[in-house]
Amino acid sequence: MARPRPTEFDKKKVVAENRRARFDYFIDEVFEAGIVLTGTEVKSLRFGEGSIAESYAEVKDDQVWLVNSNVPEFSHGNRFNHEPKRPRKLLLKERQIAKMHGAVAREGMTLVPLSIYFNGKGRAKVELALARGKKAHDKRETIKERDWKREQSRLLRQHG
Template sequence: MALQQKINIKNRRASFEYEFIDKFVTGLVLLGTEIKSIRLGKAGLSDAYCYFMKGELYVKNLHIAEYAYGTHYNHETRRERKLLLNKKELRKLERKTKESGLTIIPTRLFINDRGLAKLEIALAKGKKQHDKRETLKKKDAKREMDRMRKV
């Protein structure tokens, strides 16, 4: 049995643009060629966001590259994909997004121990420009401290 590499695709821009309030791990409804592309690490979360439609949560603009060996059964790269959460979590997320102007963004796409693709989503609030500058200052200070420790 071949040793499989860990797939962990992150949305690095999300932590810069948003302040995370709560995180959830969801399942995805995928086609066969989509899971094969994810296992090869060919996915991107940079422009993706989540929205509600008829009480169900969907992710839009999640880019999963076409599978190289897929024939006419290949998938669309940026199609809408349904997210799998229990009803209690769905109601909580829908209530929070409607009442307080929060948004839901995907932060990480990974393959769990059982071989299933999972998407970590975050209930998030957009940062203001001065908050982004503060984040950059903290990151630079941390980098300087790490450099000083190595010397």
């Protein structure tokens, strides 16, 4: 049975995307979270710099933190420049945090950031997913399905 598509958020400018996450994990639920940034971090992100390839989120003391995300130092920053790989606090509602905490603790799920983007109001947001890891045979099945869809579209284009 096909999984329902997650709701789309108002993404005006995508800064960083974790494309590997959709391959490595089954995405169950997607949340939009605000992110606490300093001024030079916002400037770096506006220039399109930043990476969330190896990052993850964790729940500590009823707060959610984005760990191991890389926002490089701002080139024109002075002594007030930020630390590139510091943990960043994510802004979510208490009910969402409780749901995430329960899923991670009881069901063995993982909090994976899918993308960092600026919304219509110019605020930096993180698309955060509750995900379950795929096994090797699940990944092979995903590759087969993707190749078949590619071949199917190729055949339809040829015989149109």
